[in-house]
Amino acid sequence: MFSKACEYGIKASIFIAINSRDGRRVSPKEIAKEIDSPQAFTAKILQDLVRANIINSVKGAYGGFEIDKKDISNIKLSQIVNAIDGDKIYNGCGLGLHTCDEEHPCPVHDKFKIVRSELKNMLENTNLEQLALDIQSGASFLKM
Amino acid sequence: MFSKACEYGIKASIFIAINSRDGRRVSPKEIAKEIDSPQAFTAKILQDLVRANIINSVKGAYGGFEIDKKDISNIKLSQIVNAIDGDKIYNGCGLGLHTCDEEHPCPVHDKFKIVRSELKNMLENTNLEQLALDIQSGASFLKM
DNA sequence: TATAAATAGGATAATTTTATCCGAAATAAA
DNA sequence: TTTATTTCGGATAAAATTATCCTATTTATA
Secondary structure: OOOHHHHHHHHHHHHHHHHHHOOOOEOHHHHHHHHOOOHHHHHHHHHHHHHOOOOEEEOOOOOEEEOOHHHHHHOEHHHHHHHHHOOHHHHOOOOOOOOOEOOEOOOOHHHHHHHHHHHHHHHHOOEHHHHHHHHHOOOOOOOO | OOOHHHHHHHHHHHHHHHHHHOOOOEOHHHHHHHHOOOHHHHHHHHHHHHHOOOOEEEOOOOOEEEOOHHHHHHOEHHHHHHHHHOOHHHHOOOOOOOOOOOOOOOOOHHHHHHHHHHHHHHHHOOEHHHHHHHHHOOOOOOOO
16 A cells, blocks of 8 residues: 555654654654664655655754644645655556546546545544554554 | 556456457457556466466467356456455555554554455455446546 | 467566665754 | 764665566467
8 A cells, every 4th residue: 555665654753743742853763663664764764754844854963853843733644645655546546557537447447436535535634643642642553 | 556466467357358258268468468568477467367266278279368257247356456466455554563453553543444444345346247348338448 | 290379487687665884964062 | 173963865785576588388270
């Protein structure tokens, strides 16, 4: 469904959100440990998220990654997915046709629409704050 | 969503179904041309589908691939996807956790369930005959 | 039986995705 | 200003996926 890079990006963002709520910056090392991902690869993904203005980085000593507290509830999963995997999950054809729309649909076009709209709905109605709260309350987990 | 191999497998199966309805066997060459896929790679995927007992192959002169007419309406998309991509689309965690279930859910577990069940529903309630008929009536297309 | 036509399958190559390594640049604090 | 810490970014490597090529095997027909 999502690429590995995207999975790491989502989990990293949640972990950063949790810490930013407490005013703490985190390093790729801490992040990778907490979400069980390869550190250097994760660092690359964090750079993508910085460039997409989803998270902030502070260079130098005492630096790290953070998210503005007031932004946490406004960052939707869809933004993270889009920054890393692009919009193919939204717009791409389920069977890989270059052109696939109402006028020239692939065999599963109509059936796929429902799935895709459910996915879209989920990605656009889930924000980082909800996910961070669930982790903090022990209702969900970032690894294992 | 699906691998390229799986996309080719689905389209190839539909094309074989269409032809089998008319009692015609088809070759990897014809299939690849019709679904716009690399021929040799498509042939490999056809072998997988043969091994999974989804399509039949007839070797030698006048051979080719076919599906028993009476089976066409019983072959579900889910069988094809499972034969090629396995069941990770059903059972895999959306964020790649090794263990992710009701007791130890990943952050998007609950939200993902709805999407997955919609997908599962679609794959299990779509059969090759429906898809073949849509192509034959011009309601959907295998390429472009 | 010989031949031509077709799938089967192994070996290999190209591409994409995932992952690692290392030095440069930035920055806070001593 | 020096030092330690940290992100940034380029180069490279490893692994997985996608794709190609060639030969062996099978089989219907002449």
